Amino acid sequence: MAERERLNTRQRGTVFVPKSQLLSPEEVQRAVRRMAHEILERNEDIANLVIIGLQTGGICFAERLADVIHEVSGVDIETGTLDVAFYRDDVTIRPVLESAETSVDADLADRVVLLVDDVLYTGRTIRAALNALADWGRPQAIQLAVMVDRGHRELPIRADYVGKNLPTSQEEAIDATLDGVWIGTLVKK
């Protein structure tokens, strides 16, 4: 497979080079459906849920989860997007990430917020997202869904819903989209 641009990283000047496919698009779809059912099971008042996708890799999964939950329950789920670039704690030790759109129209006070991301790794993105959400008020609860949990946590953070646990080495990189999950490496352009 030819080199392809890794769209869901905003690390300047890097390209994701895939090595092998870990999950097919069908397997990803099945995992998303399963997560949607788990979310419905755990949240009786599903209309109180707001799904927020993390820029940029979490957006496609957030939208897909909202679609499946709507399909199954008939409830329209409010969604939003969140960019945590301005909240990162590693901002001073690496070049700034390019920012992406944040759009949270819902009032989050007393709502259950479901954060959605593609890959859970060190946990620092999620910590930044929790910080950011505090600026919108006080949600009743915050839950986390990720497509892939690849381990190597540096903070006490865990996901409530996991599409697939994939133990990886820190030298590797994971690319997760609705088109499948790939393992590969990040190389400089």
Next chain:
Amino acid sequence: MIDSIAGGNLVSLATLSQRAIVEVLDTAESFVEVNSRAVKKVPALKGKVIASLFFEESTRTRLSFETAAKRLSADVLSLAVASSSVKKGESLRDTINTIDALGIDAVVMRHSSSGAPVQVSRYVPHVRVINAGDGQHQHPTQGLLDAFTVRQVLAARAGTSGRESGSELFAGLKVLIVGDIRHSRVARSDIEVYTRLGAHVTVAAPGTLLPSDIAQWPVTVATNFDEALATADVVGLLRLQKERGSGAFVPSLGEFTSTYGLTARRAKLLRPEAIIMHPGPMNRGVEIDSQVADSSAAVIEQQVRNGVPVRMAVLYLTTAGATLESDPND
């Protein structure tokens, strides 16, 4: 040409590529969203110290830079030059070294001498330098916020977002800049930013208020002001700068107004969708009639409002991260 101001200084727009400019505009879109929240503050520059050094007076630039720094959680050291040792004859170098000794990460500076920010960047290479206007040279953040305002207006009309449109709304756009081009750093920055984004810039001014090297600039000089007005998409007016001696370059203010002022009569020549801009402070009744400045075609207040998010973008990109060379992931 530089492709990103991330981790660097912002002294002039002349060295920035289109990509670097679009990155600032896109980042500013993120900060417009931040400024619309109940809590208008993000921790991106927490622990950073930004010195604001205005050796020349300013209201909006200074206030919007300091507001921008505070909304990014930076600490702001503000030097009131009029009551500082500068008045006792301290040199620029000594002033900068003194402030640097207190520990600063960035300096936002305005100075009446062209090139002062470049000089300062040599004195303190470890400090990010952001030019807030130097003599007749450049006023980069004004140029950026003017372009941002134009993109915002055009994107709203086209039913798209600024971020999605990138630079495409500027392709072939006719921008007319009127007035004291010779003394204006705003004109120099505007011309850089608009031409880099793909617009076509025309200038209109009495011959005495055009710089002597205008032939080398990437602009067309209007031979007939009224005709140029009738085809312009954007009209950028400039303040007649009496403190830089502009008064001596025109026979009288009244004559300037009647030949190059945007009077209510002349404003009727404009296309209905033309955008009228002014960087402020305005000399109402000189370069622009009061009723034109307050008309719906004028976006002067929107320019001031956009000053904060655009300057947040500049401070964030230049000061928040490490320099591109020191990426630990390399």
